Amino acid sequence: MTARREHLRWPDMAKGLGIILVVFGHSWRGLEMAGLLPDGVLFRAVDDAIYAFHMPLFFFLSGWFFPGSLARLGPGEHARRIFWRLFYPMCVWTYVFLAMKLLAGDGANNAVGPAALLTWPVPGQLHLWFLWALILIQGVAVLLRPMALRGIMPFFAIMTGLSAALWLSALVPPGSAWTAGAIRSAPFFFLGGLWHLLGDLPASRRAGALAVVAFVAVEVLAIRLEGGVAEHLLIATVAVVAVLVMVRVCEPHAGAAGRLLVLLGQCSMTIYLMHTIFAAAIRILLARELGIEALLPNLLLTVAGGLFLPLMIHLAPVPPVLRRVLGLPEQPVLRLFRPAAPGAIAH
Structure with a gap:
């Protein structure tokens, strides 16, 4: 090995x-x-510190292994994977979760009535927004696969820049339940794929020490600042990379x-x-x-x-x-x- x-x-x-x-x-x-x-x-x-980076971390890791499958698998196989690994679980667990909330009655936070079981599972409800965002992001990447096959690294670099610019520009309403999660998360997904193509994460002790300092610094900013979109993008990116370097060093x-x-x-x-x-x-x-x-x-x-x-x-x-x-x-x-x-x- x-x-x-x-x-x-x-x-x-x-x-x-x-x-x-x-x-x-x-x-x-x-x-x-x-x-x-x-x-x-x-x-x-505590809430600000965790939510500053923990979901961007998952999108970065989801993107890390995506270049290989994008190059290797055709559109049909990608569609089957997206359906069975993302869309179908999102639908099933939407109704399982709502049924459990209904059974819990007023003991549940945000109690629901029987009508909740008629909720359409698209876009992803509650914490299942993550799966819907991945469906959209991967779907766009698969649609653009012919472009990626001409140069996989330039494709991920361009998509990282374009997705970050789209989020920062606010051309698409960020409050839309259909697109907000994907728009906020796509930069991290494509950055993960790009970083994987560029090479491994640094693993020296010096890199680990710098990662600790960087992580603490941006977490303090996340807690103390009422930043906008650009600040959030910067804080999340630095925090995600710092955490991954720390994990890589400690492995x-x-x-x-x-x-x-x-x-x-x-x-x-x-x-x-x-x-x-x-x-x-x-x-x-x-x-x-x-x-x-x-x-x-x-x-x-x-x-x-x-x-x-x-x-x-x-x-x-x-x-x-x-x-x-x-x-x-x-x-x-x-x-x-x-x-x-x-x-x-x-x-």
Whole structure:
């Protein structure tokens, strides 16, 4: 195995870190909406810090591996992948999530009535906006595939610049539920693909130290500044690259923590689809049924349940037909983290 392939454990680690932030962020907001967490300085600081970069991180990683599939697969195969991996799960889990909210009654944040089950799943509802944005972004890339085949690196460079310019120009209404998520996220998707084509992330300790400084600096800005679109784009880009460099540098030394992140990263789609259901159920059980309203146990248990209950379902021997009906990813052959050879980290 080449050093390049050995180092590809870091994207799974980064996805694992990203899905932890997603579950934590949604649990954090859920506790605030339920009145268990005051809407004060602490809530807003943590919320701003997480939401400054955690979804751009996922789009960057989604784009990282896309150049290869764009060059290798034809439009028909891409259409099948988009349908079964993105569109169908989005539709199924829209109704599963709404049905669970209906069953929860007034215990749910933003309780819904039976009419909610008539909601059209397009564009993506609630946290499933992520899948709809990916559908649009990948769909545009596939439509422009003939251009990409003339030069894959120039294509991703041009698309990175054009998508950033489109967002900054505000020519398309940013509040549209149909396009807002894709417009905000496309620059990170295409930047991820471009960076992959340009080469690996830096892995020296000096790069790691600079990444820590850069990340702290932009997170402070995210918390303290009421910036506009340009500021958000800059903060998110620096934060995403800094986090990935830190993960890349830590990869050979991550040990058991690295293996856990890899496992969570490889199962991140299932966790993303299910986590809000389990986290909300645990919050309702603790606060309404058991009378436990303290922040720490609610936060720890909702995050743990949102991560590990979907993980258990993903790893369970679910029949392939049922897995397909539920729109769940196929159970992977787990590629657990293995340290790089000694001396692989530059000094």
